[in-house]
Amino acid sequence: MPVQDTADTALGTASATIADAAPESPVDRRLLIDGRLVTTDPTFPSINPATGAVVGRAPDAGAEQAEAAIAAARRAFDTTSWSTDVALRARCLDQLHRALVDHAEELRELTIAEVGATRALTQGAQLDDPIKIVRFYADLLPAYQFSEDLGEVESRGMRHHRWVEKEAAGVVGAIIAYNYPNQLALAKLAPALAAGCTVVLKGAPDTPLITLALGELIANHTDIPPGVVNVLASSDASVGVALTTSPDVDVVTFTGSTAVGRRIMAAASETVKRVFLELGGKSAVIMLDDADFAGAAMFAAFSMVTHAGQGCALTSRLLVPKSHHDEIVELIAQNFAKVRHGDPADPKTFMGPLINESQRDKVDGMVRRAVAAGATLVTGGKRLDPGYFYAPTLLTNVDPDSEIAQEEVFGPVLVVIGFDDDDDAVRIANNSIYGLAGAVFSRDQDRALAVARRIRAGSFSVNGGNYFGADSPFGGFKQSGIGREMGVAGLEEFLERKTIAVPAVAAAGGQG
The missing domain is CATH 3.40.309.10 (Aldehyde Dehydrogenase; Chain A, domain 2)
Structure with a gap:
């Protein structure tokens, strides 16, 4: 199927510059799975809500692509140094920030066309402010203390030295809503990557192209290793089901309605995943x-x-x-x-x-x-x-x-x-x-x-x-959600704590 005309001519520039795709490609964006930009035979349209015109087409991922993305994220977490190499993570976040700044105008036009966001909003919460989230975590990482010393304690006639190490929580399934896709994606991606997690990010079916564009920037402009970030677009509910039920996913983070959040929490309970939710409000x-x-x-x-x-x-x-x-x-x-x-x-x-x-x-x-x-x-x-x-x-x-x-x-x-x-x-x-x-x-x-x-x-x-x-924790009480995004609290949502103790005489070599 040929690429349909877009409502905003600037989108063509964005596709050529960011996607690096062949002109005859039947889709305007591609999925990111295990470091490769790929497409699917089924596609689905993204509609400009201000005009009803087709903005472009996205690959329609299904269960097969979801399983491949989860497997890639699991492998990248378990077999690479991503979760332990703080310097690499800081460098990659810096690269992502630079890429977002360099391509901001292209992303702006796509956000306006696909999300229906006003130009003024893209200069704030729809684009420019979310880019600052990446900068915040890139700057936070070098100074953040991933261990906390608890000192010594006497027990059973011996002295013991104890400390807490903060480790990446694992593979993250991130599912976002349509209303502020750049904000929602980067508020999950940036702290999860900073923590050392690997991520499968699923964009909203109403706004798939802008989320896929973020994946293409990661693939083309950063040193983030294959499998660390995977980005999917889908109109198929099976993708969300896979992310919330797979035993290879350790954390689920979701932004959307409270009704869907309840279902995600219930589904994730079967494998006792950590779940944090940013839900509705009144x-x-x-x-x-x-x-x-x-x-x-x-x-x-x-x-x-x-x-x-x-x-x-x-x-x-x-x-x-x-x-x-x-x-x-x-x-x-x-x-x-x-x-x-x-x-x-x-x-x-x-x-x-x-x-x-x-x-x-x-x-x-x-x-x-x-x-x-x-x-x-x-x-x-x-x-x-x-x-x-x-x-x-x-x-x-x-x-x-x-x-x-x-x-x-x-x-x-x-x-x-x-x-x-x-x-x-x-x-x-x-x-x-x-x-x-x-x-x-x-x-x-x-x-x-x-x-x-x-x-x-x-x-x-x-x-x-x-x-x-970016430095301010955001989240709700009651049925507005669980957990916080952004700020130091947002980073710590993606960390596990491990308490370690050694005999005090061996403490000098125990805590690196």
Whole structure:
């Protein structure tokens, strides 16, 4: 099958420069398995969500390719020096960072076309910030202490010297979602590689090309040994099943919905794998009665429509003092009216599309059910064409226990809930199975911090503070996940600890 035209002409440049593929190749990207860039006979299309046009085609890996990738990762971990050679790992991460920087503009155009991310977002969380994650771990490695001395202890008439060595956890199966594919891939790849693990990375079926492009950079521009990184794309559920059930996979890391996370955790339990999950959220932003309402309303409105609401940590519940409810709702509606949607490649566009028609149907269905249940539609609640756009939507008179207030929408939908006092606001914010993030606004910072500390969430913004960064651990409480990505904590998710003891007289030669 010939390569179809892309919606963005820059993609052709990206393919030629990064992939080093023959022009007649039937796919636009290739899988990375055991150090080789390979394709498959079945392929599947990647769709530009802003236009509905085909961006390109990806190899459709199946169980055979998944098993080959897992075997390669197992062999690379068990038989090479990757897990013990810290200097090699630091050098390879440095090379990967350089390759990402050198090819950033090509990756940017592909991210815009395939993900529907706006150009401005690629200058932050969609591309430029994820590249910094690789730099963080490359710099962290030389100084990180992979052993911890516990000193001596007397036992049974002898003295013993003990220490803890931190070792790579093994083969990692990494499965990512579609919404921020560069961020999600690099937040798993970089710390896993830094720790000395080997990885099989599976991209999301809606955004396969950008993840495969990362694999091609690794193959063509780094000294990472064959099998250490394997990158798959697939529309076949058997690939995910293989990664979560294979006895040769030691760790599973997944970003996606809580429902899928539960299934992955159950599947991984059969082989007692280490599992860490970054799942859904229904985060709340709280405006206390002394807040700067205009500034807080701008934060609440524009953050909710970032990437069309397709962010697990976005604050999709707005908690407001009942005495100021109507005033704040009007401010939010005014800000929503200013949101410019359209071509993500246009620097003036603020909000891009939802990823596909199915997701838009889900969002629209939840809004319609909320209105039928008694919520008031203030603005939005409609599809925007062409592409898979949905208008910024504001709902009031929302029951805190209703579906729209409890379930993750993953679209540009903000619900407003009134509260009586600080205790009531905390109670409503914590009334959720999720605990990923949140925000609070007050002119009294100590008061705002007191509220923030009572919310069960992994990250919190006070008066607009930005908690997200390569050095900052990110993850959730409750059913928002297990474990942390990024920062030193993100590295240690991929390490096992081994305690060693020797008689004290032999200690001088014991701890290298």
